[in-house]
Amino acid sequence: MRAALSILKKDLRMEFRSKDSILSMWIFSLLIFVIFNFTFEVSRLVMLEIAPGLLWVAFIFSGMFGLNHAFAVEKENGNLRSMALMPVDGGQVYLGKFMSVTLIMLLFESLIFPIFIIFYDLQLSFQMFLLIPVILAGTIGFTSLGTILSAVAVHTRDQQILLSLLLWPLVSPIIIWSVNLTGMVIGGDITQGFYPLLTRVIAFDVIFFAVSFMLFEFILED
């Protein structure tokens, strides 16, 4: 655990040093909301239907951005190879990178979410707190897979294309379910299906995390 925390600390240090990446991500999300809010003249009802999807589009973009950034620094001076040389299990390296990528994505999300509330003029009800587990579960699903696949992609030349090719098919169920869950909360429509679906997302998270944790050792090798 010590090694994972060292990696986390190092990553957060670097991330907060280059604040421009956080800022540009935030502005980008703002843009998504502005464009969709003002280009389509649709009723509020239709807007509320689309809103959860837009929110997750912004989240996923910020996540992709964060992943690329987190692994670009491991590539710059051969650092990923250095990680293979360290007296540390691959799982620890995975855990460290996973924690930093997840925390940074959650930070992005917490900056994006208030804009979302304002743009779509959502009522802050007590029920909104249900978005916390929904966003956490969706985010962890995305980052647990994204972390290992970024490491795979760093070994190849066209890393970003490969990353998307690998990532999307695997992660899309989780994102779709998270959009559905978010829609239920925002629409004030917590049906019977809510908790089973949330549980399903969490189950996928656990599987993705556990498999990645065990496989990461082999990724670090040549």
Place this chain on the structure above:
Amino acid sequence: MLLPALELTKVSKDFGRIIALRNIDLTIQSGEFVSILGRNGAGKTTLLNIISGVSKPSSGLVELYGGDPADTENKSKLAVISHEVFLYNNLTATENLEYYASIYGVKDAEQRIKDVLQSVELMHRRFDLVGTFSRGMTQRLTIARALLHEPSLLLLDEPFTGLDQLAIGILISLLRKQKELGRTILLTTHDLHTAKELSQRYLILEKHRILHDGLMADTNPDEIRQKYFSSDRSGE
């Protein structure tokens, strides 16, 4: 009997159809300083990668201190210096070393970091981002990084290539000190004079095999160059 630091038995490595190493048998005792010489493409880097465990041999057996190179205990004894500096540009010199110190569990890290920074003459720049360093400074810092956890086995892959005079001088004197401390050192280089100055033993790698394994004292650099590199223009 004391275990050798390193033992390779019938080690081969190929990358698809490219053969990099063929049937290498090699034993290196603790405290030996061995220079590995050979033309570009002879397999020197591949050999070091296999010893450090980042690359697995296609066949054969590699043992460090009687165990697998991938064992955590072996990894903590090892350090690598190559053209890849293993540093983060967006961290300061001190922060980079703090990171490595915590990963390697270095005791009394603060003092140790000061010591290695002093040994590579970078104390005055310790709070500056590595991204702002000149090439020579970055290379000095990577030497500090490698020595930070007091490794007992040092693998150096053409460490002098591209170094400025100051860095070369520092590296040579630090390597001498490491040798006195009884560390095991493997060095690939094109610089035969430095190899002769530092090492007791030398290997010549040619066409994926060890062509020659001898003692430096019995030879001189010009003889080696004549015998093995006379047609090699990259061996300067």
